[in-house]
Structures are given as structure tokens and as C-alpha cells.
Amino acid sequence: MLTGLTFPVIPALGKPLAILAACYMVYTMVRAALALRDSIDERYSHFPSASERPIKSFLQIATIVVYLVALIAVVSLLLERSPVYLLTGLSAITALLIIIFRDSLLGFVASIQLAAYDMLRVGDWIEVPGYVADGIVIDIALNTIKVRNFDNTVVMLPSQLLLTNSVKNWRGMVASGARRLRHAIHFDVDTIRYPDDALLAQLHAAIEQPLVTVEGERRTNLGLYRHYLSGYLRAHPAVRRDMPLVIRHVQSTTAVVALEICVFIDEIRWERYEALLSDMLDHAYGVVPFFGLRCWQRERSVSAPSGR
Incomplete structure (x- = not known):
């Protein structure tokens, strides 16, 4: 993989330095991808539809994908193995990973459904009985929904909660x-x-x-x-x-x-x-x-x- 990268001045350090240079290239690409994400977020926030259809959860998903790809690339460089080899090993422990990241996966699916079916928007007034949530939605993230109550307290709700529990949304009242x-x-x-x-x-x-x-x-x-x-x-x-x-x-x-x-x-x-x-x-x-x-x-x- 790194045979084309040589350091003739210091032959003993050639291979480690080549690996380090490749890892730095991965780091640079990650920084560029995150900068692109921030630019998209900033530009989209100026559109009128930004409050109705926030893309924060999708950008967080993209961030996770970028970090995951970067992690696989760095590990494959350090171990001098093909990324396919690592992915094959990960498939063997998929069940364990699902158990460990169960809440994150459920939150991910819930956030996709909330956005796709337009069930919740930033600025909506919602009530969630039993969870002391009665106020305005101020943020929709990948795993959590942030609600500012009318007493100015802030409640963090799991995204999955809004799909599995009864939620009253006053958007129709405001629209009428x-x-x-x-x-x-x-x-x-x-x-x-x-x-x-x-x-x-x-x-x-x-x-x-x-x-x-x-x-x-x-x-x-x-x-x-x-x-x-x-x-x-x-x-x-x-x-x-x-x-x-x-x-x-x-x-x-x-x-x-x-x-x-x-x-x-x-x-x-x-x-x-x-x-x-x-x-x-x-x-x-x-x-x-x-x-x-x-x-x-x-x-x-x-x-x-x-x-x-």
C-alpha cells in the first residue's frame, strides 16, 4: 500500500513516516469534510424552509459516517491490512455492536422518520404527558429533542420517545x-x-x-x-x-x-x-x-x- 512512499535519507524511518503521512492525509480529508458540513449548515440556515425542515440530524449522520470511514482507514494503515479485512471482522460482531449502540440506532431511525413525515419542526409547541415537557421545540438533533418550557426550563427528550408516546402538537392551532x-x-x-x-x-x-x-x-x-x-x-x-x-x-x-x-x-x-x-x-x-x-x-x- 505504501511502497511508493520512500524516505532514502533515513531508511529505518521510511515506513513509519510513510504511515504517519498517510494518517495525516486522512486527518486533512476529515477536516475538509467537516468544513463542508459546516458550510452546508450555514447556507441552509438562511433558507425559509430551514425552520420547518431542519437538516441537523442528517448532518450528524454524515459526521458519524465520516468519522467511521476515517477510523477504518487509519486502523487499516496502522495494521497494514486492507479495509475489507476490517469490515469482515466487524461483521462478525455486528450483533454485539447493535446491543451496545441500540439507543443510538433507535434514535437515528426515529429522527429520520420525524424529518421524513414532517412530524416535528423547530418552533412547534408540543406537550408530552409524563415527561414535564410543555413548550417550544428549539432544537432537533440526531438522538435528542430540546424543548424550552414556558417557565424557561429546558427538557431533553429522546427522539424515539416522540414515536412511542402520545405527543400533542399545537401546530394546527397556530396555523388556524x-x-x-x-x-x-x-x-x-x-x-x-x-x-x-x-x-x-x-x-x-x-x-x-x-x-x-x-x-x-x-x-x-x-x-x-x-x-x-x-x-x-x-x-x-x-x-x-x-x-x-x-x-x-x-x-x-x-x-x-x-x-x-x-x-x-x-x-x-x-x-x-x-x-x-x-x-x-x-x-x-x-x-x-x-x-x-x-x-x-x-x-x-x-x-x-x-x-x-
Whole structure:
């Protein structure tokens, strides 16, 4: 292999120096390959699709391949054997290598699947129950996914975990531009009744929105409240009218009646969303006493402050 490399000045050192020179050539080629990798990474980071389809895991795979080829080349030079001879020996201990590098191989396969099926992107908001991960993906590597939680803590998750466990990705919510408000209000069943003339007069005097019956249907005070709340939400400027708005009865395990509000708000920013949610629920609870209703609490049913 090195017969063409001679050092006539120092014949005794000719062969070792030739091997050393060949190893240095391998080292130089590795440095060149890594420089090319860094250049590709830098150029790709400026493309708009870089955040949607990161190539960091693929570059790490390429790095491993470069180091593996360099290692085989150096060992074959030192042993003065053909690389084919070394590869034949490695095939005999393949099972042992698979056991040793099991996690790395599984992470490698998982990262390929995540990238190929566009299951995860940098910037996605994900939740992984049981692993204290609820935040934004900031890095996707070969074996790990780095998530910054909303309390600014950073969680490192194995890539394989996202394929074997249930993961909630909020990307669809962000793309739609709307976030769901879902909340249940529980009422004391003893306060649900048909309204009398005095209650109807009070409602018409206290609430600007007209309360009418549909085709002469007689409503309870809870039905009037549900009808009013539906109109209030449909008229709210932050509510998406192209998405479902549902106020429904839900089954409760206790002796109460529960109404669940399901509506989509035209806001995905956390701070603004929470402010809108609080304002809507404050209003929903605030008008309860006007309908002669009481909200239920676990220990005892407590009358809401009178609206009269």
C-alpha cells in the first residue's frame, strides 16, 4: 500500500513516516469534510424552509459516517491490512455492536422518520404527558429533542420517545389562528325553574340583549341563560364565526347541572388569549344571578351576589 512512499535519507524511518503521512492525509480529508458540513449548515440556515425542515440530524449522520470511514482507514494503515479485512471482522460482531449502540440506532431511525413525515419542526409547541415537557421545540438533533418550557426550563427528550408516546402538537392551532375556549359552569339544580313575570321583567330591565322564545317554546331560566350566553359569544368580536360555537349540557357525577362552553377565539398569543378567556368567563359568571340561578360549589351551594 505504501511502497511508493520512500524516505532514502533515513531508511529505518521510511515506513513509519510513510504511515504517519498517510494518517495525516486522512486527518486533512476529515477536516475538509467537516468544513463542508459546516458550510452546508450555514447556507441552509438562511433558507425559509430551514425552520420547518431542519437538516441537523442528517448532518450528524454524515459526521458519524465520516468519522467511521476515517477510523477504518487509519486502523487499516496502522495494521497494514486492507479495509475489507476490517469490515469482515466487524461483521462478525455486528450483533454485539447493535446491543451496545441500540439507543443510538433507535434514535437515528426515529429522527429520520420525524424529518421524513414532517412530524416535528423547530418552533412547534408540543406537550408530552409524563415527561414535564410543555413548550417550544428549539432544537432537533440526531438522538435528542430540546424543548424550552414556558417557565424557561429546558427538557431533553429522546427522539424515539416522540414515536412511542402520545405527543400533542399545537401546530394546527397556530396555523388556524384560533384557539379553543372550553369551560363548564355548574349550577345548583334547585335554582332551575320556569321564569315568572317578575323574573322576565328583571331580565329585560337588566340585560340589553332581548330574550325571546323560539316559536313559542317555553324556556327555563337555565335555557334563557344558555340562549343569552350564545348570543353574547356570537356577537363578541374575538370569537371566530367560521368555527363551531357550542353551549351544551354535560353529564356530571354530582347532583348538579353543568353547561359546557366550546368556542374558538381569534387569538393564539398566550397573554392575550388568557385575558380574553378571563373577560368572557367573568361575564358568564357575572350574569348568573340575574337569571335566578346559583353556581354550585363542592362543599355547599352558595348564592352568587345579587344583581338587583
